[in-house]
Amino acid sequence: MIQTPDADFDDYGALKDIVINANPSQPPLSLLVLHSLLCERYKILSAVHTHSSVKCVPENLLKCFGEQTRKQSRHEYQLGFTLIWKNVPKPQMKFSIQTMCPIEGEGNIARFLFSLFGQKHNAVTSTLIDSWVDTAIFQLKEGSNKEKAAVLRSMNTTLGKTSWLGGNELTVADIVAWCALQQTSSSNAVPANVQKWMKSCENLAPFNSALKLLK
Incomplete structure (x- = not known):
């Protein structure tokens, strides 16, 4: 997991831009x-665009960042966050630091974005969180019903001991796993501890807003 200190974007001078390409x-x-x-922590200039490779994007995805009313000049924001709906096989992200390579894959981009909160973990916890992110993407979201059932059992055991997948606080593992569960089609019943955890996630406004995009 990429670790950074609590990001002070004012130190960078010019506004830094995150640009993400994703398939609608x-x-x-x-x-x-x-x-x-991130919008709860930083002043973010958000924008949504549609690439010419995509013919039609649902209205709810075009407004996935809400109504954007830019009332301040660009230099008063700490971070730019642009989402481009584009015909790509998997999400891609570029960050306006010249030495940084593009990042591919939802899990990897999520790790980077969460690192901007500056949350610190020891090596064991960081490895556990990384493992849950990969498990959520490759098994829960993209795996067979058998794989999904195994992940749900593992999650249920973990969440019987701790409030969140990575311990006692929300991490990127919870975000990616919750989203994977929302988008997976499976006949597997969701165990009790996982249901309780899902409700804890949905009590947080950012999760609740994301749910509306699935309707």
């Missing part, structure tokens, strides 16, 4: 939750 047929729900959480 597979909305990266976790990135929209993270955008909402």
